[in-house]
Amino acid sequence: MEQSAFRSDDEPDARLIARILGGEADLYGEIMRRYQRLVASVIYKMGISVDDMEDLVSEVFMKAYRNLARYRPENAFSTWIYRIATNRALDEIRSRRHRRRFGPLDERLPAPGPGAESAVNKKDRSAVVARALEQLPHEYRAPLVLLHMEDRKVSEIADLLGIPEGTVKTRLARGRVKLRRIIARQFPEYAV
Amino acid sequence: MTCRAYERWIEDEASGLIAPGIEIRLHEHLRSCGACQRYRERTVSLAHLLARTRAQVPMVDVRERVMDAIHAGVPPAVARKRFGRRALWQATAASLFLFLVFGVLGSLSALLFSARSVSSGSATWRTLKGLGATLWSLLGAAGSLVMSLLDAAAQAAVSLAPMLPFLEVAALTILVLTVCSAALPLAREFRSGVRPQRSEIR
Numbered sequence: 157m158e159q160s161a162f163r164s165d166d167e168p169d170a171r172l173i174a175r176i177l178g179g180e181a182d183l184y185g186e187i188m189r190r191y192q193r194l195v196a197s198v199i200y201k202m203g204i205s206v207d208d209m210e211d212l213v214s215e216v217f218m219k220a221y222r223n224l225a226r227y228r229p230e231n232a233f234s235t236w237i238y239r240i241a242t243n244r245a246l247d248e249i250r251s252r253r254h255r256r257r258f259g260p261l262d263e264r265l266p267a268p269g270p271g272a273e274s275a276v277n278k279k280d281r282s283a284v285v286a287r288a289l290e291q292l293p294h295e296y297r298a299p300l301v302l303l304h305m306e307d308r309k310v311s312e313i314a315d316l317l318g319i320p321e322g323t324v325k326t327r328l329a330r331g332r333v334k335l336r337r338i339i340a341r342q343f344p345e346y347a348v
Numbered sequence: 349m350t351c352r353a354y355e356r357w358i359e360d361e362a363s364g365l366i367a368p369g370i371e372i373r374l375h376e377h378l379r380s381c382g383a384c385q386r387y388r389e390r391t392v393s394l395a396h397l398l399a400r401t402r403a404q405v406p407m408v409d410v411r412e413r414v415m416d417a418i419h420a421g422v423p424p425a426v427a428r429k430r431f432g433r434r435a436l437w438q439a440t441a442a443s444l445f446l447f448l449v450f451g452v453l454g455s456l457s458a459l460l461f462s463a464r465s466v467s468s469g470s471a472t473w474r475t476l477k478g479l480g481a482t483l484w485s486l487l488g489a490a491g492s493l494v495m496s497l498l499d500a501a502a503q504a505a506v507s508l509a510p511m512l513p514f515l516e517v518a519a520l521t522i523l524v525l526t527v528c529s530a531a532l533p534l535a536r537e538f539r540s541g542v543r544p545q546r547s548e549i550r
Binding site for chain 1: 363411
């Protein structure tokens, strides 16, 4: 088993997956080594806290493992796992909203309100945006994160989120306006 | 063309969707319009801010954890959701409570059916009516129990969260139907002024 894991380093994803499905479950570790950074990236950028990130990344890989037989080798594995990660992050955001339980995005930031902006120095500008993003409804947050933070094209975002491109465009424009409003209201010092 | 239309082009530009010909026209307009220039600066500035936000992704290595779960045949999500488990217990308790309430209501209505039927109809007909009422109330109660448990499971497993509204509507429908089915015979009895006597019930 050790030997096959060693040999798997430069093996294409599709072949590796075929071997996993054939019974060599240990090779899944190699798949995780290749893609856990990608999965962690999308989950983190969607606004999931560091504390929850590991749980969610594990869940994404478990879900992918359970559904590995559904993966079609003609598509890139990265796209497939990326879609699972995006949907899982969105589920988490939705369920948090449902439970009305918001975890702090960045503990360094003071609670929003009068005077809060003065406690935030300029180095925390991106933390301010992160906090504002957290307050943005998920339907606006996801396209903004995928476009600006994950460098995905509008067509890819539409495919990932399962919505028409026109809707993505509208949500991007509205999302920017809402994000600007949140920043202007809570952190006027950093208004854009 | 109004500035509102140019703003849409600025948004398209920020989304990487602007055609080269349109981009030239937009920049021609920007040279002469201060308001649109400011709008574009704000849009570009926000895009840059977003790109820098959370650029440093913390390292995670879940290989050991996932492989352990795979070998054990237990997905990690089962052990993870403390909140989910609490919700599951709460919802289960609520389901059992509902089951008991509907069970009592159902039995009561079945009892009244049987009592009322003593004075009219054949013995077989009376038995059938009583059985029908009992079965109906039990079905309603069981349905409410199943739906509440499904709802609880959906709360516990986040992946089922999108199903939650449908489950809630279904559970609510079953509850309303059960309440109506149990309450109607009672209401009928009270309206007609007929009260079952102890001797009749026996």
